[in-house]
Amino acid sequence: MSIQILPPQLANQIAAGEVVERPASVVKELVENCLDAGATRVDIEIDKGGAKLIRVRDNGSGIDKESLSLALARHATSKVTTLDDLEAIMSFGFRGEALASISSVSRLTITSRTEFQTEAWQAYAEGSQMAVKVIPAAHPIGTTIEAVDLFFNTPARRRFLKSDKTEFTHIDEWLKRIAIVRRDIHFTLQHNGKMVRNYRPANTQAQYLQRLAQISNKNFAEQAIQINCEHDGLKLTGYLQSPYQPSITLNTHYFYVNGRLVRDRLVNHAVRQAFSELSDQEQPNYVLMLDLDPHQVDVNVHPAKHEVRFHQSRYVHDFILQALQSALSQLPQGDGLSSVF
Numbered sequence: 001m002s003i004q005i006l007p008p009q010l011a012n013q014i015a016a017g018e019v020v021e022r023p024a025s026v027v028k029e030l031v032e033n034c035l036d037a038g039a040t041r042v043d044i045e046i047d048k049g050g051a052k053l054i055r056v057r058d059n060g061s062g063i064d065k066e067s068l069s070l071a072l073a074r075h076a077t078s079k080v081t082t083l084d085d086l087e088a089i090m091s092f093g094f095r096g097e098a099l100a101s102i103s104s105v106s107r108l109t110i111t112s113r114t115e116f117q118t119e120a121w122q123a124y125a126e127g128s129q130m131a132v133k134v135i136p137a138a139h140p141i142g143t144t145i146e147a148v149d150l151f152f153n154t155p156a157r158r159r160f161l162k163s164d165k166t167e168f169t170h171i172d173e174w175l176k177r178i179a180i181v182r183r184d185i186h187f188t189l190q191h192n193g194k195m196v197r198n199y200r201p202a203n204t205q206a207q208y209l210q211r212l213a214q215i216s217n218k219n220f221a222e223q224a225i226q227i228n229c230e231h232d233g234l235k236l237t238g239y240l241q242s243p244y245q246p247s248i249t250l251n252t253h254y255f256y257v258n259g260r261l262v263r264d265r266l267v268n269h270a271v272r273q274a275f276s277e278l279s280d281q282e283q284p285n286y287v288l289m290l291d292l293d294p295h296q297v298d299v300n301v302h303p304a305k306h307e308v309r310f311h312q313s314r315y316v317h318d319f320i321l322q323a324l325q326s327a328l329s330q331l332p333q334g335d336g337l338s339s340v341f
């Protein structure tokens with residue numbers, strides 16, 4: 001067989017296999033783009049678990065007319081230009097793949113306006129060459145991206161979608177995790193025309209605890225130990241369940257590295273070790289944010305960016321463990337935690 005270059009749509013559909021697993025992954029990519037664009041408000045509308053419609057609207061910087069077709073092209077990004085950029089990346093995006101992938105497996109339109117334009121423009125890609133059409137539209141400053149009929153042209157993937165309810169739960173769960181770390185953003189989430197979540201910006205500590213209670217659990221938010229520890233360029237902040245409170249089964253195990261939600265065994269291990277002498281709780285709940293020099297961590301490990309690699313993972317683990325141990329050691333044993341706040 002002769003070797004041929006894949007047509008753009010097929011190449012994008014293959015790449016979509018890694019990035020677009022289900023409606024929640026589309027929501028993740030679209031919302032992360034809003035945050036990268038400096039939005040302060042993000043409105044998400046979902047129909048039928050996302051299989052019918054995913055619409056994400058933001059008030060961020062917008063995309064200018066000339067860039068609209070590029071936004072849909074593969075390996076096109078405004079976020080990285082050099083390897084140095086990649087090694088110190090702080091934005092969520094850098095692969096320039098999400099929109100190309102999503103538009104290859106759904107009917108995707110982008111409507112956007114920047115502050116420098118008096119009118120908005122709308123783009124969509126069609127056909128196997130993914131030629132982009134751009135037409136005038138109406139939109140305030142910011143961007144709306146709409147993905148309709150997800151996987152309509154990849155029936156094998158469409159069959160893997162679970163019930164609308166299950167798919168929506170995945171979206172809701174992901175939004176909880178991002179809403180906890182991006183307290184500055186106003187998020188709303190609608191399902192089938194009904195407002196399901198409304199996370200208002202949390203500018204004060206009291207508002208933040210309210211958001212935490214809304215997302216996780218009231219008891220957890222009221223009784224959690226506040227962590228705030230900094231050493232040698234590493235900073236750990238967040239909340240940890242008290243070992244002296246009755247255990248709450250919440251599954252709140254949220255860990256963020258430089259604002260990015262990651263799955264990492266390191267932090268689970270450190271939490272369990274910190275708890276091991278104080279309590280027999282096996283899965284204490286936590287929301288922990290680690291901030292460090294972006295050069296010290298590699299985020300380009302997995303297309304969906306669920307994982308990171310620390311250059312000095314032992315050191316990071318020990319720092320987290322010590323930060324937790326020191327917070328725990330200041331607790332009055334078996335007592336309420338009001339004195340910690």
Ligand code: ADP
Nearest residue numbers: 033037071077078093094095096097098099143
């Ligand atoms: P990446 O985020 O890795 O750059 P994407 O495919 O997700 O790749 O997006 C491509 C480009 O489209 C981005 O680099 C950005 O310039 C632009 N873009 C996408 N979504 C938005 C948005 N909501 N607001 C402003 N620009 C956006």
Ligand code: MG
Nearest residue numbers: 029033093098
């Ligand atoms: Mg992106």
